[in-house]
Amino acid sequence: MxxxxxxxxxxxxxxxxxxxxxxxxxxxxxxxxxxxxxxxxxxxxxxxxxxxVDVTAKKEEPEKEAASYWGVAPTRLVKEDGTVWKWSCFRPWDTYEADVSIDLTKHHDPVTLGDKVARWTVKSLRWPVDLFFQRRYGCRAMMLETVAAVPGMVAGAVLHLRSLRRIEHSGGWIRALLEEAENERMHLMTFMEVSQPRWYERALVVAVQGVFLHAYLAAYLLSPRFAHRVVGYLEEEAVHSYTEFLRDLDAGKIDDVPAPAIAIDYWRLPADATLRDVVMVVRADEAHHRDVNHYASDIHYQGQALREVAAPLGYH
Incomplete structure (x- = not known):
């Protein structure tokens, strides 16, 4: 037995x-x-x-670092000074030094009816933002960046699906738009360290982002040219807002506190950088997004840019 x-x-x-x-x-x-x-x-x-008593108990083993999404153990990165790289939301090769020499007066004069509607739409949206946030530029920047990161992601997704449907190249616009969305998200992560939003400001972010997401998606499906023009004007207003932010910093109305560590690593700022340095590089980013979106609207790229890139490759 x-x-x-x-x-x-x-x-x-x-x-x-x-x-x-x-x-x-x-x-x-x-x-x-x-x-x-x-x-x-x-x-x-x-x-x-x-x-x-647990007869299967084993000796405690040191915790192993979690593998990445692709099943490959992540490489431990170090900075130039030998310290461990602590950010998982971006890597050292994603960092850069922003060119802060920008044209603050650059403006696209409305020509078509669509341009005028886009300009009027942005101007009408600025009024309630000014009324709600007043001179609290930290919370204002936090709010604006949660919205500014939406267009690039929406446009990139639409073009991605369009490229798949038509089996054709995108002219590099998909990557450019997704990089814009990621850059705007890093702005948000930075200003979250500067200002701690209240509960009702967080609730406002959820409501505004939900409305703007669906409105922008509808606008982009109907007219990409109009949608990019709206973003171009939004970025013009962002440049203006950050310029006012800098004026208050220089006037001593806002404390020029040390820059967050995430900003120092992302924009390769000096170790003793301050909030003013952060606002300078963020404003430069917004000026770049302004020019890119106005250019995208001008060339009406959804047809012309694809043909220009695909023709030399033998696609029609």
């Missing part, structure tokens, strides 16, 4: 049941003996030892 059969007979014998003992009471002891004999897999006897 096998060990399993012997244990089962002792566990469920009439004598044990008639004597008032519950068969389950002897279960831990029986399973423990079976496991010691190799008859029960380890995973079934994890807590089956007598006295509640």
């Amino acid at each position: 096998t060990l399993v059969q012997q244990s089962a007979r002792r566990l469920f014998s009439p004598a044990s049941v008639a004597g008032g003992r519950s068969p389950v009471a002897d279960l831990p002891k029986a399973l423990s003996s079976l496991w010691m004999a190799g008859a029960v897999p380890r995973r079934f006897a994890g807590t089956a030892a007598a006295g509640g």
Whole structure:
């Protein structure tokens, strides 16, 4: 008779049941003996030892770093000074030095009816923002960046699907638009360190982003040229807002606190950089997005740019 059969007979014998003992009471002891004999897999006897002792307990092993999404163990990165790179939202090769020599007066004069509607739409949206945030530029920037990061992602997704449907190149616009969305998101991560938004400001972000996401998607599907013109004017207003931010910093109305660590690493700022340096590079980014979106609207790229890139490659 096998060990399993012997244990089962002792566990469920009439004598044990008639004597008032519950068969389950002897279960831990029986399973423990079976496991010691190799008859029960380890995973079934994890807590089956007598006295509640876990017979499968192992010595504590050092925690292993989680693998990446692709199943490859992440490489431990270090900065130039030898310190460990602590950011997972971006890598050293994603960082850059912003060119802060920008044209603050650059403006696209509305020509078509669509341009005028886009300009009027942006101007009408600025009024409630000014009324709500007043001179609290940190919270204002946080709010604007949660909206500014939407167009690039929406446009990039639409062009991505369009490229798949038509089996044609995108002229590099998909990557450019997604990089714009990522850059705007990094602006948000930076200003979250500068200002701590209140609960009602967070609720406002959710509401505004939800409305703007669906409105911009509808606008982009109807007229990409109009949608990019709206973003171009939005970025013009962002340049203006950050310029006012800098004026208040220079006038001493806002404390020029040390720059957040994430900003120092992302824009390769000096270790002693301040909030003013951060606002300067963010304003330069917004000016770049302004020019890109006005250019995208001007060339009406959804047809022309694709043909210009695809023609030399033999696509029609």
